[in-house]
Amino acid sequence: MSVMDSQKKFTPRYSFEFFPPRTPEAVGKLQMTTERLSKYRPDFFSVTYGAGGSTRTRTFETVRDITEKTGIEAAPHISCIGQSLEEIREVLEIYKSAGIKRIVALRGDMPSGHAAYGPLRHANELVEFIRNETGDHFHIEVAAYPEFHPQAPNPKKDLENFKRKIDAGANSAITQYFYNSEAYYRFVDDCEKLGIDVPIVPGVMPIINCSQLVRFSDACGAEIPRWILKRLQEFGDDRVSIRAFGIDVTTQLCADLLGHGAPGIHMYTMNQSEASEAIWDNLILKKRKEVQKKVSVG
Ligand code: FAD
Numbered sequence: 001m002s003v004m005d006s007q008k009k010f011t012p013r014y015s016f017e018f019f020p021p022r023t024p025e026a027v028g029k030l031q032m033t034t035e036r037l038s039k040y041r042p043d044f045f046s047v048t049y050g051a052g053g054s055t056r057t058r059t060f061e062t063v064r065d066i067t068e069k070t071g072i073e074a075a076p077h078i079s080c081i082g083q084s085l086e087e088i089r090e091v092l093e094i095y096k097s098a099g100i101k102r103i104v105a106l107r108g109d110m111p112s113g114h115a116a117y118g119p120l121r122h123a124n125e126l127v128e129f130i131r132n133e134t135g136d137h138f139h140i141e142v143a144a145y146p147e148f149h150p151q152a153p154n155p156k157k158d159l160e161n162f163k164r165k166i167d168a169g170a171n172s173a174i175t176q177y178f179y180n181s182e183a184y185y186r187f188v189d190d191c192e193k194l195g196i197d198v199p200i201v202p203g204v205m206p207i208i209n210c211s212q213l214v215r216f217s218d219a220c221g222a223e224i225p226r227w228i229l230k231r232l233q234e235f236g237d238d239r240v241s242i243r244a245f246g247i248d249v250t251t252q253l254c255a256d257l258l259g260h261g262a263p264g265i266h267m268y269t270m271n272q273s274e275a276s277e278a279i280w281d282n283l284i285l286k287k288r289k290e291v292q293k294k295v296s297v298g
Pocket of ligand 1: 047048049050051077078079104105106107108109121122123124142143144149150151152153157158161162164165174175176177203
């Protein structure tokens with residue numbers, strides 16, 4: 001069995017991630033974004049959750065608005081860091097009563113200066129808690145790290161910790177973004193060796209802004225390959241070139257991943273539709289060309 005064969009049996013699914021908007025203008029902009037991305041008929045949208053429950057209401061309201069306006073499933077994230085069991089139970093109850101069936105369960109990161117962890121210290125404990133409280137009601141997504149979580153003592157431990165979340169009852173995983181597809185293929189291969197048998201969907205971050213990408217990548221431990229960084233730095237303030245290059249690189253990455261049998265793509269949109277739309281249009285065009293080529297050869 002070659003790398004990725006274990007993932008090919010899963011039906012690919014596509015999703016776009018947003019964060020809950022803060023201002024009325026941002027709410028309006030997100031509505032336009034979700035409307036535009038709806039035309040790709042994704043399997044679901046997802047909405048992040050601020051650590052310690054800081055966006056608890058906004059996450060839920062955003063999920064509700066998206067589902068009402070687009071008719072497409074929206075999955076709220078939930079994190080356990082800095083929250084009591086009672087608070088987490090309440091959030092689960094709100095999600096469940098609203099008919100939500102899919103959630104993304106995370107540990108979360110506390111903003112610097114906040115040290116209080118709460119009773120659940122890791123995402124596997126959160127998954128276990130959700131299963132104990134709500135049985136099989138939710139489809140639970142968890143996070144995976146092909147380039148390894150920055151706090152993990154070593155790759156082996158990080159893989160074992162990832163397995164704990166699956167063993168606790170998670171149904172599928174979404175990865176941190178990466179630009180080295182080889183890291184993902186090896187990660188998936190290692191997971192298979194550990195007997196992990198769930199879809200591990202690659203998370204993809206469109207490249208829109210160099211300094212923002214560097215900042216995020218420093219924080220979450222994603223590596224920006226040297227050749228990508230050098231080219232982005234060379235473009236300086238030339239946003240048009242950065243955009244074109246970013247779309248090209250990310251389209252190639254998605255095509256490579258799907259070509260190797262990745263079970264879908266989860267796109268970190270940063271609440272903007274333009275880059276995601278361009279990437280999807282490119283992928284659709286590529287697919288059409290492949291089909292046309294097959295038809296003309298056949
Ligand atoms: P965990 O799985 O708990 O892992 C965290 C660290 O602890 C790792 O180093 C792991 O090796 C180690 N570990 C795990 N379990 C154990 C254990 N039982 N014993 C000892 N060590 C252990 N953050 C938010 O605040 N809100 C969001 O909405 C959000 N959405 C995200 C969506 C995706 C798809 C991804 C990939 C990340 C998201 N994050 C979000 C970021 C995430 O919260 C951080 O990456 C966080 O640092 C780790 O979360 P986790 O769920 O992976 O934690």
